[in-house]
Amino acid sequence: MRVNQIPEEGKEVVLKVDVKKANKYFSLLKNSDFSATSDVEGKVRVWSKDGMVIVEGEVSVELDLTCSRCLAHFRYPVVHHFRSIYSPFHEMCKVEDLELKPYDMDVSIYNGVELDLENVLYEQVFLGMPDRALCCPDCKGLCPTCGANLNEGPCRCESEPRFSPFDVLKNLKLKG
Ligand SMILES: [Zn+2]
Ligand SMILES: [Zn+2]
Incomplete structure (x- = not known):
């Protein structure tokens, strides 16, 4: 123009x-x-x-x-x-x-x-693009150990104990 x-x-x-x-x-x-x-x-x-x-x-x-x-x-x-x-x-x-x-x-x-x-x-x-592209707000991402897409379900590494207190909260929400 x-x-x-x-x-x-x-x-x-x-x-x-x-x-x-x-x-x-x-x-x-x-x-x-x-x-x-x-x-x-x-x-x-x-x-x-x-x-x-x-x-x-x-x-x-x-x-x-x-x-x-x-x-x-x-x-x-x-x-x-x-x-x-x-x-x-x-x-x-x-x-x-x-x-x-x-x-x-x-x-x-x-x-x-x-x-x-x-x-x-x-x-x-x-x-207008997002600063960080996320497929959904609570995308679980890839397992840092085996690279599996955790949105498709837990990988085998998941069976090892994890110590994040937030995991407890997550479980509560799912059950509620
Ligand atoms: Zn994603
Ligand atoms: Zn894994």
Whole structure:
């Protein structure tokens, strides 16, 4: 989107990135262990003033994530509301002129001419991802000794005595 075509009063933009295209982008990232299972959809409002651009709106996509405890894949719907500022690289310090509060938004740099809204959406998908991916809140993870997935049942190591007082609590909850 060319920035000189954005009206000062703002403009609504609805865009959709095809799932295949999004995954091509995600797969180029280092250490990416996730993919999209739906198109990436964005509904934003864009403002521009003196070369600064503000993008506010929502991005949504369904992702396939890997559980950080048991390594299973699971679906995770991202619905992320955001507001970010883009500053041309030569004018980093004008944020205050717009009477905004930079501390509650992220300020990024762009080339001053054109803002790629698809990239904005990709960025926001990352920010909408959980800090720690878990297939379920009480995922039991893998046994540190034999590597078995403990969600599928206890492994043989389980028969050895364990001394965590929380285990007692767990048993009580199950029976109650
Ligand atoms: Zn898990
Ligand atoms: Zn085990």
